[in-house]
Amino acid sequence: MQDLHIVDGDSAAGCLRHAIVTGQLSGEVFALNDWLSVGPLGSAAGRTDFLSTQYLPPPPGAGEPDDLEPGDDVFARWDALKTRFQVPGRAILWISGNASDHVLLRMACHMLEATRVKLWQVSVPAFGDWFESVATHPPEALARFAPTARPLSSATVANLAREFIAIAAHPEPVRHLDTDGTLRYRSIDLHDALLLTCCPYQWTPANYVAGNAMSRCERRNGLSDHFFAARLRALINRGQIESRTPLSDAGWDWRINVRRAGGTDLR
Template identity: 40%
Template sequence: MNDFLVFVSKPQLPAGVKIIDFHLVSSPSAGGALRQGIKQRLMSGKVFCVGDSFELGPLDDGRERVRFWRTLVQGCYEESVEPLWSPGLDEADRDPDDSFAVWRSLRKRLEQDKPARLLIWASGSGSDYVFLRMACHWLGMCQVPLVHVPVPARDGYHAVAVHEEDGLAACLPNAVVLSPMVIDAWAQEFLSIAARPSQLRECNEAGELVYRDVSVHDHLLLNACGPEWLAAARVVGQAMGNCDPRNSLGDVFLSSRLQHLIATGLVEANGPQVSLRSFRVRCTAAS
């Protein structure tokens, strides 16, 4: 596959043409770091964030994906929470009930603005593995060069958001222009991933995508519980801290798994389960 990748720092443009980069990331925190880098003149261009986390949930239906996340959020936050995707695009055709609307809006924006290149920032996590291939699926037909900016781990953690602005700027010399053959192959791979029924996807140490049952990390929550009452938020926070640094687990997902452990009798709850801060938990004798 590497035979079809070209390492570049800038696209070849006619003399006098200004380079305009579009930067694409999946998480809002990573998008914020890139915007700070642009303000500090460490890089240039505009930043777009799809605001999604692709290790979880269905990938073949945008509306079903929104329903999936809204179900997971229940019991995690007391206040009303908007869906994860909040790209900040100006198009009027955005649909809060369809997670794929952001991709259609971005595709329209690329066709209108015709930037010199689209830089896709992706780490070695399972979420970013899917994100990179999903971008090829949705944006591969746009007449804009797609460029992968590989982001290395920091202190063992694989995520674009763990880097500060200068660390992200240091990744740019390793940017890789994706050839049409690679774009097509990765777009097809995304369709294969989306067709799988598995709801949890992670990368192993070899960088390969593997499919997990959603219960595979329940032991992190059970280990964080004890015979004494503990705040549910504390239990979820400890589980987050003990997860695989290559494949971070969010509080929304772990909250949903804690609700499952309560429903199955492995964990006991004390207090109204309207948010992680409203009740306490402890292990039952069955666990």
């Protein structure tokens, strides 16, 4: 069986696929397409419910966030992946230093421990001052990292699998990675103050406010535009941020203009 490269996110998966197509890597890619530092992890039902309330699709013709597919059952995807390992093979986990990949490593060990697959890990370094992420590196850089893959022993896999069970047991929906590698558990409104700071008192496109907040996140704890869209909507519903147009129950539109509550129109 050829190598299977496991990574979170479409952008990172695209870079790995390009490296394979151009002959820099071999194998195929499995993209989890989730954001594991946010939301419950104890059950498929709990996670699906969370995503359905937090991540709303855009209305037709509106700007669309660029990762995560609400309603996509991450547990079902792992189950489907397990069926591929009826014969021995090698799965390479591409893990950066961010909170989501911290969880991915442990979730993969938990989900695949009982299969016959051999788990390997590529530890992807930070790219300059950018966020810790596999996707920040171009395909040729990822190809250079591939030879650094190291096998995970059975004992290591078992320990990491147990750590995932402990992570999933915490009720707090946001997981935050400290510089010492400790995972902390936080409430869903952790970044609301940051969003308010990034929102001026004059009408401003919502995507500008969210993008500004995303750029100020700690490098290990970046979050998706879906997450910040949900928090903007929550702040609008609470009256702390105003929307120039009424919110739609059908979804989220990045084209709306928002401002900090109490702002005035410039003449």
